[in-house]
Amino acid sequence: MHPRRILFLLASDWYFYWHRLAVAERIAARGYDVQVAAPDGRFRAAIEAAGLRFHPIRMDRQGLNPFNDLATMKNVVDLYRALKPDLVHHVAVKPIIYGSIAAKITKVPVIINAMPGLGYVFVSQQLTARLIRPGIAAAFRLLVNARNSKVIVENHDDMARWIAWRVIQPDRIVVTPGCGVDVESFRPAPEPPAPPLVILPARLLFYKGVEEFVEAARMLKARDIQARFALVGEGDTGNPACVPSDLLRQWQKEGVVELFGWHDDIAQVLAQCHVVCLPSHGGEGIPRSLLEAAASGKPIVTTDVSGCRDAVRDGENGFLVPPRQAAPLADAIERLVRDADLRRVMGERGRERALGEFSVDIVAEQTLEVYEELFASSVTKKSRPLDSIKNDAPVGDSRL
Numbered sequence: 001m002h003p004r005r006i007l008f009l010l011a012s013d014w015y016f017y018w019h020r021l022a023v024a025e026r027i028a029a030r031g032y033d034v035q036v037a038a039p040d041g042r043f044r045a046a047i048e049a050a051g052l053r054f055h056p057i058r059m060d061r062q063g064l065n066p067f068n069d070l071a072t073m074k075n076v077v078d079l080y081r082a083l084k085p086d087l088v089h090h091v092a093v094k095p096i097i098y099g100s101i102a103a104k105i106t107k108v109p110v111i112i113n114a115m116p117g118l119g120y121v122f123v124s125q126q127l128t129a130r131l132i133r134p135g136i137a138a139a140f141r142l143l144v145n146a147r148n149s150k151v152i153v154e155n156h157d158d159m160a161r162w163i164a165w166r167v168i169q170p171d172r173i174v175v176t177p178g179c180g181v182d183v184e185s186f187r188p189a190p191e192p193p194a195p196p197l198v199i200l201p202a203r204l205l206f207y208k209g210v211e212e213f214v215e216a217a218r219m220l221k222a223r224d225i226q227a228r229f230a231l232v233g234e235g236d237t238g239n240p241a242c243v244p245s246d247l248l249r250q251w252q253k254e255g256v257v258e259l260f261g262w263h264d265d266i267a268q269v270l271a272q273c274h275v276v277c278l279p280s281h282g283g284e285g286i287p288r289s290l291l292e293a294a295a296s297g298k299p300i301v302t303t304d305v306s307g308c309r310d311a312v313r314d315g316e317n318g319f320l321v322p323p324r325q326a327a328p329l330a331d332a333i334e335r336l337v338r339d340a341d342l343r344r345v346m347g348e349r350g351r352e353r354a355l356g357e358f359s360v361d362i363v364a365e366q367t368l369e370v371y372e373e374l375f376a377s378s379v380t381k382k383s384r385p386l387d388s389i390k391n392d393a394p395v396g397d398s399r400l
Helices: 013-019 021-029 044-049 066-083 093-106 119-123 127-143 156-164 210-222 245-254 266-272 288-295 326-338 340-358 360-383
Strands: 005-009 033-038 053-056 087-091 110-115 149-153 173-175 197-201 228-232 258-261 275-278 300-303 318-321
Touching: 005 021, 005 066, 005 093, 013 021, 013 033, 013 044, 013 087, 021 033, 021 360, 033 066, 044 053, 066 093, 087 093, 087 360, 093 110, 093 127, 110 360, 119 127, 149 156, 149 360, 156 173, 197 210, 197 266, 197 288, 210 228, 210 326, 245 258, 266 288, 275 288, 275 326, 288 300, 288 340, 300 326, 318 326, 326 340, 340 360
Parallel strands: 005 033, 005 087, 033 053, 087 110, 110 149, 149 173, 197 228, 197 275, 228 258, 275 300, 300 318
Antiparallel strands: none
C-alpha cells in the first residue's frame, strides 16, 4: 500500500520554507508522502534537500491579470490530475481559491485551507483591498465549506471573525497555534553586552508597524536612551504596503535605525539582541517572529491585536501596547532597555510558553489530527448509500 500523498500549494517557495517546512518534515516522518507546489525560487533547493519533492508552478500572489490567473488555474488542475494527491493543503488566499477549484474538478478526497492571518485583503483600507474583498469573501463561501474540507486559522479571534462574517461554517474551521517554532534551533543564549539592541524582525511593510518603530526609536534617542534599533528583513515589492527603499535609506542616514537586511540565520540575530519588537496593525495569525523570540528567551514588545496577544501575555513575557501609536511603544521599550532583570524574567517566561504551547511538534501533531479526522470522515462518506448523501450548501451571504 502506497503512503498517503500530501500536496502543499503556496504562492511562494520562501513562505513554505520559513513557515511550513518544519511541520511538513514532521508529517513526512510519520510516513506520509509530502510534496510541495509553489513558484520556483531560491528556496527550492533547500526544500528538496529536506526530502520533499518540489513542483514549480506559475502563480502571481499579488497579480490581478485574469489571463495569468487562468493559466495558473490550468497549471494547478493539471498538477492535481497528474499527482492524484490524497490531501491538498492550500496556504493563503490565491492558493485557497485556485487550489479548491482544482481539487473539486479533480475530486481530491481531502482539502485543507490554511489562512495564516487575515492579510492585506481583509485588513487594509486601501481602495484595491476594499474593492476585491467582497469577491474574495464570496469565493471563500462557495469553496471552503465542503464536508471533505477544513479551514485552519491561527488564533481564536480570526475564527470568530470568519464565523461572524458568515464566510466559514463553524464546523469547518479549526485553530492551531501558528506555524510553530523549533525550540531546539531557537534557544536562549547569554545576553550580549550593552548597549541594548532592539530589533523589528519582519517583512518591511507599513502594517507591520515599521513607521511606529522608527518614530519610537526617534523618541527614545531624544530622551538620550542608550540603545540601538534595527530593522531585520527586507521589503516585499509585490505587496502594496511595502515600505519604499528610499524611505528606509532616509531613516538609516538619519541615524535613527540600522538596516540589517534579510538574514537566513535569524537565530543568530536573536542571540545578539536584547528586545524584540513587532508593532503590528493587525491581521496576523500568530507571528513567527514572536514565537522565535519567545523560544530564544527574549522579551517582546508588540501590539494588543489578534495573534500578537496570543504570543504575548502583557506583563508576563512582554508588553502589549495600542497599535499605531509610537509613544506607548517607546515607553514599553524604554522599560525593558533600562531593566536587565525584567528582560531576564520575561525571557524565561517566554521560553516556557514556547515549550508548552508553540513548539513545532505540537503544531504538527494538531495538524495531523485534522488530517486524520478528514480521512476518517471521507471513508465513512464513501461507505454511505448514495441516496443518504446530501449536497453541501454554502453559507448564506453577509456583508463584511
